[in-house]
Amino acid sequence: AQSVAQPEDQVNVAEGNPLTVKCTYSVSGNPYLFWYVQYPNRGLQFLLKYITGDNLVKGSYGFEAEFNKSQTSFHLKKPSALVSDSALYFCAVRRGGIYNQGGKLIFGQGTELSVKP
Amino acid sequence: KAGVTQTPRYLIKTRGQQVTLSCSPISGHRSVSWYQQTPGQGLQFLFEYFSETQRNKGNFPGRFSGRQFSNSRSEMNVSTLELGDSALYLCASSLPGQGDTEAFFGQGTRLTVV
Numbered sequence: 001a002q003s004v005a006q007p008e009d010q011v012n013v014a015e016g017n018p019l020t021v022k023c024t025y026s027v028s029g030n031p032y033l034f035w036y037v038q039y040p041n042r043g044l045q046f047l048l049k050y051i052t053g054d055n056l057v058k059g060s061y062g063f064e065a066e067f068n069k070s071q072t073s074f075h076l077k078k079p080s081a082l083v084s085d086s087a088l089y090f091c092a093v094r095r096g097g098i099y100n101q102g103g104k105l106i107f108g109q110g111t112e113l114s115v116k117p
Numbered sequence: 118k119a120g121v122t123q124t125p126r127y128l129i130k131t132r133g134q135q136v137t138l139s140c141s142p143i144s145g146h147r148s149v150s151w152y153q154q155t156p157g158q159g160l161q162f163l164f165e166y167f168s169e170t171q172r173n174k175g176n177f178p179g180r181f182s183g184r185q186f187s188n189s190r191s192e193m194n195v196s197t198l199e200l201g202d203s204a205l206y207l208c209a210s211s212l213p214g215q216g217d218t219e220a221f222f223g224q225g226t227r228l229t230v231v
Contacts, residue, residue, distance in 0.1 A: 036222075041227075044209075049219055096217065107159060
């Protein structure tokens with residue numbers, strides 16, 4: 001079975017400091033990994049994805065994520081946090097390759113990021 | 118380019134009633150998926166439609182159903198509403214692919230069952 005774990009319900013960071021939001025996954029075959037952000041009473045906004053290739057992927061708003069196959073992790077990072085980054089962050093996985101199930105995404109429980117001035 | 122549009126944004130229904138939610142995908146996107154978001158269960162996959170056919174289905178009771186039209190617009194229906202169906206229902210569309218294309222989400226329909 002596929003699953004995604006975001007071990008921290010909340011992450012608190014001071015503005016200007018680096019931030020990391022953790023994600024680990026379990027999936028058969030090659031994973032397709034995604035990060036989304038959700039602001040209050042809004043839908044999800046796509047940040048970045050890992051499909052194949054370079055383990056470090058760069059996305060929107062200065063975010064990046066590192067795919068680590070041996071640790072089955074896909075942590076979201078940003079070198080310098082902004083107050084406006086405060087939101088709910090979701091990691092998601094799809095089964096890739098021959099195990100692909102189309103558009104179905106499995107989400108983690110979400111991590112609330114709070115950036116204080 | 119217009120984004121994913123969901124209507125209505127807010128709904129209040131009574132237990133036992135049924136409800137239909139609508140989703141218009143981004144132009145050119147043929148895959149439409151639906152998710153339920155609740156504080157307790159998080160984001161859960163309901164079903165996916167591609168070229169008017171249900172391609173995937175999550176673990177929800179038969180009261181939850183959907184369909185897709187030839188223009189890729191999709192509707193989901195919930196019959197015999199229960200209090201536990203209160204949630205944010207999100208629709209997402211994506212380009213045809215092998216699962217490697219990102220999904221774009223609408224702003225959701227907030228359903229409250231009283």
